[in-house]
Amino acid sequence: MRILHVDDEPDFIDIASTLLNLKDDRFSVELATSASEGVDRLVSTEFDCVVSDYEIPGQNGIEFLEAVVGGSRVRLR
Numbered sequence: 001m002r003i004l005h006v007d008d009e010p011d012f013i014d015i016a017s018t019l020l021n022l023k024d025d026r027f028s029v030e031l032a033t034s035a036s037e038g039v040d041r042l043v044s045t046e047f048d049c050v051v052s053d054y055e056i057p058g059q060n061g062i063e064f065l066e067a068v069v070g071g072s073r074v075r076l077r
Contacts, residue, residue, distance in 0.1 A: 002048050003030070003047060003049045004032060004041055005017070006033075006053060007052070013029070035064040038056075
């Protein structure tokens with residue numbers, strides 16, 4: 001399962017990624033450190049799941065996820 005984790009705190013992402021991989025080694029966690037980087041990643045790559053922090057550069061997490069769901073450039077599975 002490909003997971004996009006959007007958070008501007010790399011240490012937190014490392015911890016979350018490690019815990020997910022310990023739970024199931026089929027999880028593949030990729031990082032974006034801002035809302036715009038998250039959208040760019042979603043446009044170029046398919047993910048099964050998106051996890052977002054609330055406070056990220058560019059927008060808050062809710063605005064980011066609303067843009068993802070309503071965005072015509074992003075393909076959702």
